[in-house]
Amino acid sequence: xxxxxxxxxxxxxxxxxxxxxxxxxxxxxxxxxxxxxxxxxxxxxxxxxxxxxxxxxxxxxxxxxxxxxxxxxxxxxxxxxxxxxxxxxxxxxxxxxxxxxxxxxxxxxxxxxxxxxxxxxxxxxxxxxxxxxxxxxxxxxxxxxxxxxxxxxxxxxxxxxxxxxxxxxxxxxxxxxxxxxxxxxxxxxxxxxxxxxxxxxxxxxxxxxxxxxxxxxxxxxxxxxxxxxxxxxxxxxxxxxxxxxxxxxxxxxxxxxxxxxxxxxxxxxxxxxxxxxxxxxxxxxxxxxxxxxxxxxxxxxxxxxxxxxxxxxxxxxxxxxxxxxxxxxxxxxxxxxxxxxxxxxxxxxxxxxxxxxxxxxxxxxxxxxxxxxxxxxxxxxxxxxxxxxxxxxxxxxxxxxxxxxxxxxxxxxxxxxxxxxxxxxxxxxxxxxxxxxxxxxxxxxxxxxxxxxxxxxxxxxxxxxxxxxxxxxxxxxxxxxxxxxxxxxxxxxxxxxxxxxxxxxxxxxxxxxxxxxxxxxxxxxxxxxx
Numbered sequence: 001x002x003x004x005x006x007x008x009x010x011x012x013x014x015x016x017x018x019x020x021x022x023x024x025x026x027x028x029x030x031x032x033x034x035x036x037x038x039x040x041x042x043x044x045x046x047x048x049x050x051x052x053x054x055x056x057x058x059x060x061x062x063x064x065x066x067x068x069x070x071x072x073x074x075x076x077x078x079x080x081x082x083x084x085x086x087x088x089x090x091x092x093x094x095x096x097x098x099x100x101x102x103x104x105x106x107x108x109x110x111x112x113x114x115x116x117x118x119x120x121x122x123x124x125x126x127x128x129x130x131x132x133x134x135x136x137x138x139x140x141x142x143x144x145x146x147x148x149x150x151x152x153x154x155x156x157x158x159x160x161x162x163x164x165x166x167x168x169x170x171x172x173x174x175x176x177x178x179x180x181x182x183x184x185x186x187x188x189x190x191x192x193x194x195x196x197x198x199x200x201x202x203x204x205x206x207x208x209x210x211x212x213x214x215x216x217x218x219x220x221x222x223x224x225x226x227x228x229x230x231x232x233x234x235x236x237x238x239x240x241x242x243x244x245x246x247x248x249x250x251x252x253x254x255x256x257x258x259x260x261x262x263x264x265x266x267x268x269x270x271x272x273x274x275x276x277x278x279x280x281x282x283x284x285x286x287x288x289x290x291x292x293x294x295x296x297x298x299x300x301x302x303x304x305x306x307x308x309x310x311x312x313x314x315x316x317x318x319x320x321x322x323x324x325x326x327x328x329x330x331x332x333x334x335x336x337x338x339x340x341x342x343x344x345x346x347x348x349x350x351x352x353x354x355x356x357x358x359x360x361x362x363x364x365x366x367x368x369x370x371x372x373x374x375x376x377x378x379x380x381x382x383x384x385x386x387x388x389x390x391x392x393x394x395x396x397x398x399x400x401x402x403x404x405x406x407x408x409x410x411x412x413x414x415x416x417x418x419x420x421x422x423x424x425x426x427x428x429x430x431x432x433x434x435x436x437x438x439x440x441x442x443x444x445x446x447x448x449x450x451x452x453x454x455x456x457x458x459x460x461x462x463x464x465x466x467x468x469x470x471x472x473x474x475x476x477x478x479x480x481x482x483x484x485x486x487x488x489x490x491x492x493x494x495x496x497x498x499x500x501x502x503x504x505x506x507x508x509x510x511x512x513x514x515x516x517x518x519x520x521x522x523x524x525x526x527x528x529x530x
Contacts, residue, residue: 017242025206027177028240029065029099033058035242043244045088046263052088054242057095059168064096066166066173071148073126075101075175076182080125080147082107082116084133085249086226089152089161091235093129094184094226101175102126103182105197106227109134110510117141119187119195122384130157179203185383186229186325197383198325204377208233211349212294212319214241214267219291221268223248223256228511229325230299234269243267253277257287264291266316271512272302279309292316298323300513301419301437303444304342307335320345322417326392328403329353329373331417344416351375353417354402355409360394368410370423372402379403408435425516427456427464432494434466439497442490443468446483448476451506453514457498465498469519471505478502 017034020026032054035042040055052060068079079097081104083090090106097104105123107116116138120128128147130138135157138145149158166172183205185197211233214220220238222245224231238245246263248256256278259265270278275297278284295314297307298321310318317337322345323330331353333346354362355369363369372394378401381389394402408420420435427434436454443452450473459465468487472478484500491497507515 017240021210021240025179025203027098027202028205028209028236029061029095031209031240032061032095039242042242044239045091045245045247047086047088047247047249050088052092057092060092060165061095061099062171063165063168064092065099066170067164068096068100068102068127069172070166071127073097073100073102075177077102078105078123078125078182078185079103080105080107080120080123080128081227082109082128082130082134082138083152083226084109084131086222086231086247087152087249088247089129090226091239091245091247093152098183099175100172101177101181103184103199105185105187106232107187108225108227108510109137110225111195113138113141115195117144119197120145120147122187122195122197123185128158131155132157177202179206180380182380184232186227186232196385196388199380199383200325200327201380204327204379205236207377209237209240211237212267212296214238214243215293216242218243218266218293219246219263220244221246221248221256221260221263221265223251223268223274224271224512225510228299230269230271230511233298233321234267234296238267253281254283257281257284257289260289260292261287266291266293267295268292269296269298271299272297272306273300273508273512275302275306275310279306279313284313290315294319296321299511303441307342308339311336311339322346322419323373324403324405325379326403327378328375329371329405330375330377333416338416341414341416344412344418346417347415348373348375348417350377353411354396355411356394366410368408368420371405371407371409371417373405374400374402425455427454427466429456429459429464429466429494430462434495436466439466439468439487439491439495443470443483443487445490446478446486448472448478448483450474450476451514453506453516453519454497455516455520457520459498466495468497468500469503469506469522470500471503 017031020031035054036058041053044054044057045052079102081093094104107119125147129150131153132155150164151158152161154160181202182199183202187195187197220243222234292315294317296319318335320333330349331346332349351374353373357369394404406423410418421437425436439454440452443449450471452470454466454468456464457467480500480502484497488496507518
């Protein structure tokens with residue numbers, strides 16, 4: 001078990017889950033143990049035709065924690081998890097690391113072997129939980145991996161899971177957890193250089209566990225990879241509240257709808273591209289989604305029109321979260337309560353946001369600038385990279401610490417935040433600032449366009465000039481030049497596209513973000529535009 005100031009000593013009765021959650025600080029493993037005492041047969045995790053109760057999850061967490069301690073894992077050490085799909089073992093390994101006092105480092109199995117190797121070295125993980133697919137992917141760097149390897153699927157990728165676990169009934173040694181200890185390290189993709197490990201503290205995660213209410217009987221669906229902060233937001237709070245969690249090994253729109261109906265899913269967190277694929281599924285209207293109480297969207301911008309469609313066609317409320325894994329700025333839009341604000345991302349949940357210019361000065365009211373935020377939920381920093389941490393911080397004239405988002409925005413007259421674009425994506429053409437999102441919004445108005453992305457290309461005349469990449473709607477046909485002329489006719493002269501390319505689909509990350517870096521690299525092969 002873990003111990004905190006909230007945990008009673010051995011001479012008093014254990015606290016209930018509800019009482020623990022009401023404390024200023026506590027630990028997720030302690031709350032899981034309380035649920036195991038209070039509702040031992042309630043389903044905690046459902047994965048395909050497999051399922052595990054809270055009592056079984058608590059016992060498995062104990063066995064994993066004890067096995068980790070046997071390997072020498074102690075307080076503030078790191079346990080890495082690199083599994084190719086979401087699973088019961090994935091969640092249990094995460095909880096077991098926490099119960100042993102360690103930080104969990106979920107690694108993207110889709111990253112290159114070299115990138116994962118860098119993450120393992122950076123985190124100094126003592127144990128790596130992996131599966132056959134991850135083992136095969138890591139084969140080129142296997143000799144560089146110092147961590148003890150444990151194969152959650154029983155494969156030859158590491159020590160067999162069942163044999164490695166501590167014997168049934170084993171309890172780990174108690175570990176005292178403090179608010180400033182690391183809870184997890186979440187790595188950036190590493191596609192633009194060395195990955196950065198975002199360290200989130202126990203206190204930060206404890207606050208996040210209370211982000212949304214999950215009434216008794218809630219069933220939450222998690223359909224994005226568990227190495228992303230998006231998934232952890234959809235997984236950890238419902239677990240802390242004693243809900244049942246449906247894990248999708250990999251997302252498919254049809255399967256998502258079928259599971260939603262069969263399991264009576266009440267809550268889910270999605271990225272916009274998933275929402276689009278679900279709404280566009282030909283059988284969407286035939287599924288019973290009436291159990292839904294709340295859907296959450298996050299991780300990438302979603303158009304006002306798509307939010308409105310979600311509200312019109314999908315039962316239950318809709319919340320959009322805007323923020324960063326680094327924390328600091330978290331805004332929420334309760335779309336079902338503010339249909340006139342669907343073009344915004346809402347208001348700060350806690351703390352405050354400010355807008356600054358290129359010189360780090362606050363912009364006057366009504367102006368636009370880079371969004372910086374501060375709140376009780378801020379990362380400790382980038383693991384082992386103090387210089388990168390300082391680059392991500394902005395200090396107010398009063399000396400308050402804020403986290404820079406790299407996003408441009410403005411605050412409307414009612415205090416709602418309107419996103420404009422990534423600061424690094426802004427195109428400066430002939431001295432004019434061009435926001436790609438404005439051009440993308442116009443492109444999306446064409447009935448043949450399913451998705452669009454605009455990036456800056458080198459220009460001999462203007463320095464930079466906007467070029468567009470679009471994917472067409474199913475069955476749509478339009479010539480690139482014709483589409484470019486249609487879009488340009490709707491734009492100001494200084495905004496007009498120099499070129500447009502039609503692609504089968506836009507490149508995206510595992511959680512649905514358009515990879516504009518790849519689009520820029522694609523265009524660089526074409527050379528500068530005259």
